[in-house]
Amino acid sequence: MMARTNWLGxxxxxxxxxxxxxxxxxxxxxxxxxxxxxxxxxxxxxxxFVGSQEIMTDRRCIKAGKPAEECDMRPIVYxxxxxxxxxxxxxxxxxxxxxxxxxxxxQVLVALPCAYALSKLKFWGRDVVFGLVxxxxxxxxxxxxxxxxxxxxxxxxxxxxAALIIPWTISVFGIFLMRQFFMTVPDDLIDAARMDxxxxxAIVWRVMLPTAIPALLAFGIxxxxxxxxxxxxxxxxxxxxxxxxxxxxxxxxxxxxxxxxEYGPMMAATTVIVLPLVIIFLLAQRRFIEGIxxxxxx
Amino acid sequence: MGRSxxxxxxxGPAIILMMGLxxxxxxxxxxxxxxxxxxxxxxFNWIGVENYDRLVSRxxxxxxFTASLTYVLLVVPISVALGLGAALLIASLRIGGExxxxxxxxxxxxxxxxxxxxxxxALHPIVGVVxxxxxxxxxxxWLHALLSGSWLGGDPLQSWYGHACAEDFPLWLGDKxxxxxxxxxIGIWQGFGFxxxxxxxxxxxxxxxxxxxxxxxxxDSAWERFRLVTWPMLGPTNVxxxxxxxxxxxxxxxxxxxxxxxxxxxxxxxxVYAMFEKGVKQNxxxxxxxxxxVFLGFVLILTLIQVxxxxxxxxxx
Numbered sequence: 001m002m003a004r005t006n007w008l009g010x011x012x013x014x015x016x017x018x019x020x021x022x023x024x025x026x027x028x029x030x031x032x033x034x035x036x037x038x039x040x041x042x043x044x045x046x047x048x049f050v051g052s053q054e055i056m057t058d059r060r061c062i063k064a065g066k067p068a069e070e071c072d073m074r075p076i077v078y079x080x081x082x083x084x085x086x087x088x089x090x091x092x093x094x095x096x097x098x099x100x101x102x103x104x105x106x107q108v109l110v111a112l113p114c115a116y117a118l119s120k121l122k123f124w125g126r127d128v129v130f131g132l133v134x135x136x137x138x139x140x141x142x143x144x145x146x147x148x149x150x151x152x153x154x155x156x157x158x159x160x161x162a163a164l165i166i167p168w169t170i171s172v173f174g175i176f177l178m179r180q181f182f183m184t185v186p187d188d189l190i191d192a193a194r195m196d197x198x199x200x201x202a203i204v205w206r207v208m209l210p211t212a213i214p215a216l217l218a219f220g221i222x223x224x225x226x227x228x229x230x231x232x233x234x235x236x237x238x239x240x241x242x243x244x245x246x247x248x249x250x251x252x253x254x255x256x257x258x259x260x261x262e263y264g265p266m267m268a269a270t271t272v273i274v275l276p277l278v279i280i281f282l283l284a285q286r287r288f289i290e291g292i293x294x295x296x297x298x
Numbered sequence: 299m300g301r302s303x304x305x306x307x308x309x310g311p312a313i314i315l316m317m318g319l320x321x322x323x324x325x326x327x328x329x330x331x332x333x334x335x336x337x338x339x340x341x342f343n344w345i346g347v348e349n350y351d352r353l354v355s356r357x358x359x360x361x362x363f364t365a366s367l368t369y370v371l372l373v374v375p376i377s378v379a380l381g382l383g384a385a386l387l388i389a390s391l392r393i394g395g396e397x398x399x400x401x402x403x404x405x406x407x408x409x410x411x412x413x414x415x416x417x418x419x420a421l422h423p424i425v426g427v428v429x430x431x432x433x434x435x436x437x438x439x440w441l442h443a444l445l446s447g448s449w450l451g452g453d454p455l456q457s458w459y460g461h462a463c464a465e466d467f468p469l470w471l472g473d474k475x476x477x478x479x480x481x482x483x484i485g486i487w488q489g490f491g492f493x494x495x496x497x498x499x500x501x502x503x504x505x506x507x508x509x510x511x512x513x514x515x516x517x518d519s520a521w522e523r524f525r526l527v528t529w530p531m532l533g534p535t536n537v538x539x540x541x542x543x544x545x546x547x548x549x550x551x552x553x554x555x556x557x558x559x560x561x562x563x564x565x566x567x568x569x570v571y572a573m574f575e576k577g578v579k580q581n582x583x584x585x586x587x588x589x590x591x592v593f594l595g596f597v598l599i600l601t602l603i604q605v606x607x608x609x610x611x612x613x614x615x
Contacts, residue, residue: 013387021401027416043425113308123305136320138601142549143593146577146586147323153337170315200304231411231552236578248411270412281407285400293495
């Protein structure tokens with residue numbers, strides 16, 4: 001019953017997918033390529049992928065009064081050093097790591113016990129609380145950014161790390177996901193832990209947490225990707241204070257600072273910011289795709 | 299500590315945060331939408347439905363609704379169709395499927411704001427590669443004939459491509475007729491891989507026996523198999539994918555803020571950007587809140603439509 005391999009069909013499918021792949025990869029290719037090439041090569045679209053890497057002179061360096069020989073460098077070196085010297089890229093990256101990790105840790109601290117109570121404890125009003133969680137799933141946080149911003153401004157928290165983190169501390173989606181996961185955990189496991197004299201707190205963190213690792217991993221990928229890439233919320237609450245900027249916001253400032261001809265350094269900065277997630281994604285592709293689809297509800 | 303109380307410690311923080319960070323803001327926005335409130339002013343006036351009145355009567359806001367709806371109507375159908383098409387092709391491949399899957403998913407992962415900036419360079423009217431590639435096609439006789447339609451005997455200048463070759467290619471983000479389409483293109487580029495992955499998951503849940511049964515019944519062509527088995531079985535996935543894509547594309551902001559700031563002549567003035575511009579930049583919190591409430595209304599309607607379709611399916615299943 002097995003059909004013969006249809007080579008023509010197979011060839012056509014690959015052609016279509018390949019054409020799509022070229023369009024999808026075009027900006028990634030350009031980003032890397034521009035980050036390597038000299039301004040002249042970028043503007044004239046010459047030099048292939050890496051450019052000729054002829055020694056060029058850094059005009060800014062000359063202006064700063066340094067000796068000419070120190071200002072001669074390869075375009076690749078120029079682009080990446082300019083990216084790091086013109087913008088506090090390292091600071092942005094550290095801010096990004098700090099904010100995304102804090103958000104994830106707090107989300108778990110809040111959601112895990114709640115999910116446990118909603119799935120394994122019987123108490124008055126449990127269904128009401130679960131109903132509230134379902135209702136809150138309907139509210140996209142980006143849509144209520146304005147009132148959140150007003151509230152944070154009223155208590156004087158704009159332009160702080162707290163402002164970047166607070167609105168995301170509650171993930172109703174995380175509660176929902178964990179609860180669904182805990183429903184599949186057998187009650188015997190919890191009863192056995194209670195028999196051993198474990199407190200409810202110990203059960204949450206020493207019994208439930210380890211069983212929830214797969215769900216937490218999926219949720220973690222979703223949360224980290226969403227908040228590392230988020231631009232809207234940081235743009236709303238961080239106004240001007242560069243020390244607090246996350247990578248996308250920092251990049252945006254970098255863009256508006258430049259006079260428009262500094263494609264090379266700009267693309268070098270973009271590469272540095274985009275690459276970490278892309279590399280992790282390529283290393284753990286399957287987990288990422290599973291994690292994002294499993295949590296695709298956002 | 300008795301077991302009877304311990305649940306309060308578990309659900310308490312979550313309830314407080316849900317109330318304070320999700321429910322309360324909706325109320326705050328609802329109340330402020332009837333005022334002329336702004337930050338820095340201790341008091342405010344109740345102005346009734348004036349803000350909402352402005353939303354329906356002023357041309358700026360008409361442009362806002364038009365931009366948002368057009369964007370959604372461009373991005374959702376195309377990114378859903380491309381996602382489904384890519385999933386069907388990849389699922390039927392003998393080799394290389396995983397590779398295409400990873401490539402198409404890459405834009406979903408990559409920081410949208412950063413990639414938007416790259417697209418802006420690529421679409422630059424003078425030095426950008428997109429126009430460069432298009433322009434180079436003008437000098438290749440057969441390609442020009444093919445794309446401009448002159449090989450069919452038409453006047454090349456009448457066609458889009460032939461005309462663009464003679465005059466010049468569009469400014470893309472700088473032209474009010476092309477800007478929204480260009481922003482939508484970036485949205486589709488970014489989002490269709492996500493839909494593809496959802497469809498691939500949906501396809502694995504279609505039982506193999508159904509294809510065999512269809513084969514027995516004489517459905518031999520790929521199209522017949524798709525029409526009779528795959529498409530009906532993908533029903534729940536379709537509802538889910540369309541709803542998610544709609545809600546996500548309603549929230550478009552990054553590309554607009556970084557590339558066009560709502561322009562040229564408000565052609566890309568989408569709702570979330572309007573909310574940001576009015577509320578945060580211009581401190582007009584009343585009108586910003588009114589936009590917030592209308593926006594929440596749209597999201598609610600989309601979700602209710604989803605619930606309706608999901609329930610209807612359950613009834614007939």
